[in-house]
Amino acid sequence: MTAVRSTMATPDFDNDLGDSDDYETDLELEEPEVVQQEYDPVSEMTRLYRSVCRRTGVVPASTFLRHLTASELNMDHYGLGPLGTKCIATALKMSTFIETLSLEDNWMTGEGGVYMADMLKENPSITDISNRYLEELNLSGNEFSEVGGGFMGAGIGANETITALNLSWNHLRLKGVFALCRGLRSNNTLQWLDVSWNGFDDEGASGLATVLKYNEVLTYLDLTNNRISTRGAMKMAKALCINKTLHTLKLGKNPIGMDGSLQLLKAVRSNEESGMHVLDLTDVLLSQEFLDLYTVVQQERPHFSVVYGGVGQDLGWMVNDKKHLKRDPMQVFQDYIYKNHTRVITVFQSFNRGDRDRVTREAFKKGIKTAKIPLAPHEIEHMLDVLDSDGDGMISYGDVMAGQKELFKKKREEEWKKYTEVLEERRRRRQVKEKLEGAMDVLDKEPRSAEAWIRALQRMKHKQMTPSRSSTRSGSRLGLGRSDSRARSPSPAGTTDETKQVTRTKTPQLMSVVGNVWKKAHPN
Template sequence: MPALLRRCSSKSLVDKCKRTSNASELDSLESEAFDDGRSRRKGAGYKRDSQFSLLSDADDGNKDMGLSEKDLQRDEKKKASVTLPQEEVRRSYRKMCNIEGVSPCGRFARQIDDTVADVSHSMLGPRDVKCICVALSTNVTIKDLDLSGNDLSGKGALYLSEALRENTSIDEVTLEECNIDHPGLQALCGVLLDMKPLKSIDLSKNKFGTRQADLIAEVIKKNDYIENLVLSGNEIDNVGGTSIGKALGSNVGLRRLDLSWNHIRLEAASVICSALKLNSTLEELDLSWNGLSEDGCRALGRALPHNHTLQRLDLSSNRISPFALNALVPGLLKNDTLKELRMCMNPLTTVGAIAMLQCFEKAKDTQMKELYLMDIPVNHEFLDALENLKKVRPMKVHHREPNRKKITQIVKDRTLKDYDPAMILFEYMKQENMRLIDLFRTFDTDSSQTVTKDELREGFVTINMPLSDEALESLFERMDLDGSNTIEYDEVKVGYRSTMGKMRCSSRSQAQTRTEEDKTFFLKQLKKLVHKALGDKRKLFEVNAKRRSSDALKERREEKLLELRGKRRQRQISIIAVFEKTLAAEDLKKKILERLEEEK
């Protein structure tokens, strides 16, 4: 209430304030008092200095409130000075905080003398921002103001717009995620349309839609001072994007435009990309996380050859497929200023990435220095294409690492056929705890003190390690040193020494390149295979033995059964014979009796 009474510039408004207790009516009276004070000053021909507007608004009507002459003289001295010392700025800030009934922001008070005032995420509301704006209206040191993460809403944006009208030193303003509504943005755009020399403004994450995009488009079209405009993370759709694209074509001051994380697709994407053909100042454009797709790439490909200022372009995550890339690449190759291109998180595939490198390798006019292809799968063919590109131009390509996961070679499991037959033979002798002479006698089935080729073949079959014809011929030729077509015991001893000494497999080239670990593994595998073959042989022998025993048992059972059947048959025959004899005796008896009766 005291603050509102101080703002009232007429006795009628003062009386209304004293009679009113409703909060909503007080808010309406506050805005009425603000407008009434401004109109009275304009009607009286009052020309305030550009550094005292909000301060004079706060103190307007002091005479009507019956303030002392000492206070009035002090205010006149403040107005007479061109600039206030920073200590006076702090006093005015604290005074305004007392009037509004809010706690001073310590971060802002400590940065009043600095060129950067960062009060982001300080939980400031509209009244806190109003107090800061009063101090800003008389401050000449702060050039960069950051109010990100605070709830400015409409009133806070209105207070800030008034401060920006009167402050000529602020060049950069950051209003990221400040919940600015349409009236607040309208007030800010009104300041910018008055050709306020502001170089950079960040309006990201404020949920701006079509209506707000139209206001921003008007600023882009008419304001030539803004060099950096950030609109990332809003809800600018096709209609709003189309408005911004049309305004971008006539802008002559903007150097960096950030439209990332919006809903720009189809027609809007085409209009924005086509605007590059007319724009002559833009150096950096960020369109990442939108939906350019094939239509936008086609428009961008047509516009880039006519643009001679763009140096950095971000097209990350824009649904650019290899087909869309075909429409974009010709424009990239003909552009003579673009130095940095970001194509991350697009479905380009490895083939598309390789095609881009090959096109840049053959291009003559391009000035590309950096290419970002992160999150796109690459392989060794891509690396080869990159090496060829670096031989032609010093271009840095940022890409993900190729798949370096160790690919295990698919090796067919070894069998006994892959080993030297002589090694198999002597390994069998070792595992069976046989002497060399015992091995020789096993193969010498006819006890002729020599082993023929047929006996060698049958011997390997006997030990369950059959050889192929080629392996048998090779082994026999190596063992038959004198060429007699037979193997003698002395020749077996020589073959045993040479085989166990060299420890080689059938392929000499593989043996030469094999390391010690490979040799150890090689011998272990041979032992396992021979052991398995012997185990299979024993199992087969046991199975055959069981089968033979079962067959013998069946034969004995069948013999017994036949014997029982024979005995039973003989018994039946004897019974039949006895029965027949009995019948014959009875018939004979009947005949005798009949004859006796006849004789009688």
Template structure:
């Protein structure tokens, strides 16, 4: 089918006295590309490096304008020996080009680069999990030297390794258009992250950077910390699924203290514990831009949560805190909630501790907090008994409302002498006599709520606000 299309194309071009198909394609060869010198691990990143490209010549550029995108892509695939991706042909003319998981490979990446180097339509290019390797990344970088429309690039899970990191970092040194870059799962280590950190110091173009699912450790954290201290562009940084513990986390937190642009920081699955929580807590005291912090699936227990709260007590910008899948208990959950509610300047609107089973005291405090902060959303878990008990007050109030009574009316009816006090035994008998639909556990929880000091006496005047 490709031969038939080629012959037909040649006949049409001869009739129109256009150059042959071969002149439409780049003049270099694949053998020449493979002989090109590749960067070594010791090679330094410099802004003066220039790329050699065999994607096109000036003559080829002019002749490509005579072809449609589809024709150019098919010819590029034929010339590179790659299999055309049908999804590319189906979505021509769309701003978002999603080619994730299509097995494009290095040669397929070269064919795409030939077509996209002068494209002005595509703004989002998705190439995750395509086995591009460093060679395919090189073609994408060459393409980006002339393409000025692509702003979002996803090269996650493409086995880029250290060489690919070097290639992409060189692009970042002269980048004016890529605002979102996803590089998750490319086996980058501390040496690779140094390339990115050096290239992004002082950068203001890249707004979103995903480096999750790599192998950054202490040294990598130090590089990232230095980058955060000088970077003035990144707003979203994903470092989940790395190994940024101990010194790496401390260095990262130090950079966070002085950073003035980062809004979202994702650090799940990094093994953070006491030391890391304390350093992040200290960073939150000084940071004034971060609005989301994701610490899910770490080793943050009740003590670590207390250390983190040292920063939350003074922070007035953080809105979302994610702590699910951590060894927190109800004690740590209460500490978090009390810290947020006691900080009058706190901006926290969402706390995710959905894997923590809380007690009635937590539920009670949350309900009270939500009265003053209606937007506050704390995701938590609770046993059915806790949920049932915590609803006792609402059941009690609803019953009285149906009888056009208030809680104060109920207590005053029992207080014949006007002492503003009622014994717990008298209250218990009155509730049962009135057939209020509370089971025994709910009734006892309600009594404990009214008699917090366990004096067997309820001073009901302090509950006037409940009426």
């Protein structure tokens, strides 16, 4: 077979196209642009929090989710428990918004303390948004005990942002306290620490004293009710001889004794560079020597004050000045206002010309002395403690008005109590009168019972009662008068038997009624 050769020419595409521009097009193949999504810390925190909640079987807290971007977060008394604390602590590691966190009374226990300590160690590294850190943390009432306290100490040592920490009511003792002291040695930011109502004991006080010798940041330390004795107070006193920055030290409700309190005051006086303003010794036994030295220290340092008061004080000058023992300082302040025909706001503003709304404790104290309001030093301190309820050292006009309202409320309660007592006394007297009238009716009908009753009254053991006068008065008052000869003549035998018979029947009831009447009329 002869092959058939195609006569169709094969097109030369390359030649046809050539370099002609007639075939140019606007369609160009471009690589798709990848859109970079901006990092959202809130979404990431929400995702992480929900994820941890699912794994642990915890119901997410809507309050926490709603306040992720807030500067303050308060979740007191939510009953988080250790697992709920774990979920929140995990999410808070990424937080760059929350500065103040309060988780009081959430049953965290030691396990929850571990999670919170781990959170404190984290250092946020996000720099593309405002870099803000957790500054205030309230973890009081969570029963951290030794385990939680140990990890919390490590967390405090690693944290570089927190300035205020509340660990009160957490059963901190022994190893937990020592770990906390080690953490405080490494921390350079904490200024406000509340570890009241724990079990620091003298050993813990010694550890804190070592911290205070070298710490140059801490200004507020609350060690109220920590079983610290005189030995622990002596250790703290040695630290106060060196420390320059501590502003407020609270050691109230500790058995430090008169020697311990005196050494603390001597330490403050001996340190010329001391920054101490307030030494709280509430319910601590003080001596007259302490009070004498305190007067001298106040003259040398007008800004320094000691808070004291309560039971068991050895204050001889207070005992001798009996008129100052039971009066209310707020009532004295109010009486001064009434007597001088002025107003609270006028007196308050005269205490501090610079700030019309707030004054310091010292300015308030000086104003009371300048105005010559008749208050003793301990009464002024008591009044300031009541007004300065938040312990910030400042007294506001609102605090004074609140104290005045409390005074009026107390007065109304006292007046109501007196009124109810008057009503009760009237009711009692009315009942006594009714019983006495009933007894008189019975005696009028049965004269021999009356004679038996009179003789019985004469035998009653009331030494201040004169028998002859009482019997005469009783008989005449009840309308049972007899001639003197008959009343003084001996009773015949028959009368005696009959009297005994009456006594066995109705006289016991009669004696009970009239005897009670007599006792109420003659209580002594």
